[in-house]
Each structure stands twice: as C-alpha cells, then as structure tokens.
Amino acid sequence: MKIFGFSFRPLVLLLSLVLPHASYGGNASFEIGSVALSPDGKVIAVAVKENTTSFIYKVSANSGIATRLTNAIAGEETSPVFSPDGKQIAYVYWPGEGARSRIVIVNVDGSNSRQWSPAGVTDFSPVFSPTNDTIVFSRAEWYGSDSPIAQPHAHGWKFYTSDLDGGDIREVTTEYFYMVSPPSISPDGKSMVVVTEELKSNERMAIYSLVAPGPPTQTLQPHVPNEADHKNPIFSYPNYMPDENILFMAASNGKRGYDYDIYRVSLRTGTLERLTNGNGYATGLRVSADGRTAAFLKWRKNWIGDVVSNQVYLLDLKSLEAKALNISGLL
DSSP: OTTOOOOSSSSOOOSSOOOSOOOBTTTBSOEEEEEEEOTTSSEEEEEEEETTEEEEEEEETTTOBEEESOOOOSSEEEEEEEOTTSSEEEEEEEOSTTOOOEEEEEETTSOSOEEOSOTTOOEEEEEEOTTSSEEEEEEEEEEEOSSTTSOOEEEEEEEEEEETTSOSOEEOOSSOBSEEOOOEEOTTSSEEEEEEEETTEEEEEEEEESSSOSSOSEEEOOOOTTBSOSSSOOEEEEEEOTTSOEEEEEEEEETTEEEEEEEEEOTTTOOEEEOOSOOOSEEEEEEOTTSSEEEEEEEEEOTTSOEEEEEEEEEETTTOOEEEOOOBOOO
16 A cells, blocks of 8 residues: 555554565465454454455454455455444555545444545544544545655644544644554543654654644653663554553564563553563554453564564453464465
C-alpha cells in the first residue's frame, strides 16, 4: 500500500507497518501486519499480507485455527478492531492504486459488510467507543514526503469522532500531526491516548478529551531503563487499561540492537513497570477490553539484520507470561 512508509527512526509511528517481505514460520511468503483482540481475549483478528494483498483472518486464541473474515480478492485490509460487544469488526480497506483508504464495518461472522467512510476521504485506525455508539478515527489531509530519499506516505493527521451510522462527525484534535499511532479510548469513553510525532518535536504520548476538542489534557514522555535515546525516547502503541493505567511499547538498548518491550505507566503517579524483557524487534501492541491479555508481534531478523518472519505473542497481564501463538489456516 503506497500510503505507508518509513522514517529514519528505529520505530515509525505509522498506522500500519510495512517491512521487507517476510515469511511466517518459514513456510509461506506472507507477514502479519496488525493484530486485535476480542473483548474477552478469546478471538484474535490479524491482517495477513502477501505480495500486494492483505486480508483479515479471525484466529482462536486457544487453538490457533484461522478463518477468513471477508471474501475480498484484491486490495488491502488492515487495522482490525472489535466492537465492545464483540459482534462487529471495523477495519481499513484500500482498494488499490489511485484509490483512498476507507473504514469498513462487518459482523464478526463476515456478514453485512458496509463501507462506513464517505467517498473522497482517507480514513484510518477506527476504534469503537466503550458504549458502542461512536467511532474514533484518524483522517489524513495529504500524501507525500518532505525528503527526496524517503518513501511518500500520508501526513496531516487529525482525529475525529462520529456516530456509529457515520453521522455527526466531530473534531477531536485541533492541530495536524506529521505521524500518529492508532488511538486507544479510556474505559469511561471520555478520553483517547495516542503517540504523536512532528518534524521539529520529539515523540510524545498525548491524552485528548473526546468531549471537548482542543490541545491535549495530559502529555507523557516516559523514560525507560537503558532507553535507546534519552533526548528523544522511542515509544508507541499506547493502550488504556481498565484501571486507566497505560500500556505501551518503548525501545531500549538490547544485546542485538533495540528491544521493544512492553511497559505499564500510572497516569496518577507516573510509576513505570516493565512487563517484558528482551523482546527484540516487536510491534502492534493491543490489549483486550477486560485487561487480562495483550497481543503483539515479534519479528525475527537474519544474520545481516533483515526482517525475515514474525509471530503473534499473547501476554497474560497477571502472570506476565508471554506465549507464541501457532496459527494454522492462513492463506
């Protein structure tokens, strides 16, 4: 998909991540681009990319058996997210070259698929509100690159909220962002947290009111032990927990480059807790609505440092035990 690209920082705050072509488990030439958890953590949705297509699969967290969500034959489906009642999945669909991405909502059994975004816009990262009556999403204003050697991608991001039927679109953020992470909504539905990045400012974790649009109500720039860059810390994928703590990923110096581990920070006290150790390159952190399980992607590199495969991991947030999920039935 042409709307995605790289920056020269080790971790890029894009709404989806495109890496060199990878193979899952060494048996098939595809990669898992994003993950989502059902509210009870029993079902996982993954976007599986092969060559120029990407389709969403549902995976049992117990058996690892995967089934296709839709019957699309072209384009790219990415960024799946479950509704709070677990009955629907929203995702981003890009039909192909020259088209704009749009949000699609479908029943969890694959029925009643309908385009949610209006024509002529570029929408990303849908998230249902806890009350299941609104959607928060991001919209890009332009596509390109400020560097002659960087891949062009979408810029001018802004966040909006809308009724579930697509009406009454309301602005959440008043400024435009160079790049942003997917949003996460607070348990009470009144706030969202994102990581933003500007050309002339460092990454920051920002909390915005979903009730009154304007500047962030709180910002965080947590410093993790042995962090990759103290002046410009690298973190991404913030997720609200039921207790309103924030789970996120941050880069630290590891044995073989940067480790992208999972941390928990208290919004009240700023207390920081490390939940994984030595993840290596990892992305795509998502937390179930019940706060019991986190899912993320671990990427494997070969001896010259190229990404060659990835795998879904599930983290029990009580025992802090992380296990790889062996998935069957993809492609």
